[in-house]
Amino acid sequence: MSYYTIEVTKEQLRTMVASMFLSTWMVNYPKQELDEEFEEVRNLVLSTYHSADPQGEVEYQSFADVYELTQDRENDLMENVVQEYDEHSFWDQLIEKLSQKEMIDAFGEEILNRPLSEEEVGKQIEIEKSVEEKLEKNGLWALTWDD
Structure with missing residues (x-):
């Protein structure tokens, strides 16, 4: 195994700690088990930061031998960071799914299984813009389901 060294400032290391927290949170969030490779690297970065600033933003938890x-x-x-990401991704995904539903209504379900034609891409962009405008104007209150 090869090892590499990088030189970073304390502030850059702090940014690495935040990046490691956010990336491991994203990777591990939907899983039942932690991703051990990410956890190993996260622990390495956090332990390095703890060594540089023992009274700082990282704590050693001896009972689990982790930082x-x-x-x-x-x-x-x-x-x-996470709440802002969740908010934006919620609206992006909602627009995407509602637009996809309208595309299926307009062109049939087979549209999901093939590349879109130029005309269909134009229609998709038009639908996405319309859905986004409706949601911006009315929020979720504009959504209805007909039985």
Whole structure:
């Protein structure tokens, strides 16, 4: 196994810690088991930061032999990054799914299984823009289901 060394400032290392927290959160969130490769790298980065700043934003948890962000730092990242991401991705996915439904209504289900024609791409863009405008104007209250 080869090892590599990089030189970073303390602030860059702090950014790496945040990046590792966010990436491992994203990778592990939908799983039952933690991704061990990500966890190993996360622990390495967090332990390095803890060595540089033992009273800082990373704590050693001896009972599990791992390094973790302090609760304050974790809450800060969750509130300022993850919640913003969730909000944007929710609306993006909602627009995509509602547009996809309208495309199926217009062209049939087979549209999902083949490349779109130039005309269909134009229609898709038009539908996405319309759905986005409706949602911006009315929010979720504009959504209805007909039985």
